[in-house]
Amino acid sequence: MSIALKQVFNKDKTFRPKRKFEPGTQRFELHKRAQASLNSGLDLKAAVQLPSGEDQNDWVAVHVVDFFNRINLIYGTICEFCTEKTCPVMSGGPKYEYRWQDDLKYKKPTALPAPQYMNLLMDWIEMQINNENIFPTRVSVPFPKNFLQICKKILCRLFRVFVHVYIHHFDRIILMGAEAHINTCYKHFYYFVTELNLIDRKELEPLKEMTTRMCH
Secondary structure: OOHHHHHHOOHHHOOOOOOOOOOOOHHHHHHHHHHHHHHOOOOHHHHOOOOOOOOHHHHHHHHHHHHHHHHHHHHHHHHHHOOOOOOOOOEOOOOOEOOEOOOOOOOOOEOOOHHHHHHHHHHHHHHHHOOOOOOOOOOOOOOOOOHHHHHHHHHHHHHHHHHHHHHHOHHHHHHHOOHHHHHHHHHHHHHHHHHOOOOOHHHHHHHHHHHHHHHO
16 A cells, blocks of 8 residues: 555544454454455455355444444545535535434434535444444354344445445545555455355445446
């Protein structure tokens, strides 16, 4: 990694503190295995497949937390250029606008500037993954029955960060020399959510052409 790129991805740029897995737990071991597969240069399509004998919820939990950390970092690299002035609505080009709803303050889908949407999104995901009832850290504690549904919503919303960054801020990513890193992260994310059917195909439409070139 070049010095410039290291500066782009330094810890000060992280949008949020990283959620880590406790050493010695099953999920920590799965996390290490997933990282080792990526670092070994294993084909990304193969790296996302559920290992034989492992629980799907554990595998999904490990990846959701990892993608949250990575996508957080990606948005952190361009967040100073994503302002209410440059991005008055959270969108992915003229055809796609994303509205925020969280059943707390925003009971109905609400149009917001992109940076405000991103802050609410990251806060909301952080709240989910730090909730022991949803993402239990102890292996003896079971996942909730609606765990996969929650993860699907998290991943769907994280995908919107890729959409916004690629369509509205990719020139900045290229200037930083971070294009290859972000493309690899996107491919990893795309192969994972499609391997396990975790995102509705229509949600993937905004980046369909780019994805076809990059991943097929």
